[in-house]
Amino acid sequence: MARYTGADCRLCRREGTKLFLKGDRCYTDKCGVERRPYPPGQAGKRRPRDSEYRGQLREKQKTKRLYGLLEKQFRNCYEVANRQQGITGENLLRLLESRLDNVVYRLGFAKSRDEGRQVVRHGHITVNGRRVNIPSYRVRAGDTVAVADKAKDLLVIKTSLISSEKIEVPGWLEVDIEKLSGKVLSLPERNQIDAPVREQLIIELYSK
DSSP states (O other): OOOOOSOHHHHHHHHTSOOOOSGGGGGSTTOHHHHOOSOSSTTTTSOOOOOHHHHHHHHHHHHHHHTTOOHHHHHHHHHHHHHSSSOHHHHHHHHHHTBHHHHHHHTTSSSSHHHHHHHHHTTOEEETTEEOOOTTOBOOTTOEEEEOGGGTTOHHHHHHHHHGGGSOOOTTEEEETTTTEEEEOSOOOGGGOOOOOOHHHHHHHHTO
16 A cells, blocks of 8 residues: 655654654654754745645645545545534544544554554554454444553553653543553544644635
């Protein structure tokens, strides 16, 4: 499957904000946005021409990169959100937040969403006692997400738990660090999602 293999810091600089794609590095002075707060490339320091379309496109690109999705995956999420009842923008964010790789990151079992995706792919995560290796798997209210018994001593899990002290577990999740498990109390409401996203711009872009 196609995936982005370039520098993660380059994506953050392009969007002009921290997307926390590198885990611990994003909290230090080595962060690319801190060192070079302008877009990559020779023309990066030029002042871009503002337009309505540019704002909508950049918001979509930022959100897509924040959650680590490709264009087709992101578009599919929008189509599902658009068919659901309620506000499409909130539905979209709820779908993105309920992905298993994001939940693993939110619970502190991974330092970044990329690492969460890798941990899930390698079969180190269980949902309701069953091993799930699909990062896009959507959790539901009442689900229990845990680290598999054979993976509890892995170095990647231990270092993630140390780093998770910097990450606040959202109110729609509950975590038990000793048992390395968490529970989905409910699907998140908009005020429980702290992602720096203006979802209305994305909806306007796709509605054209």
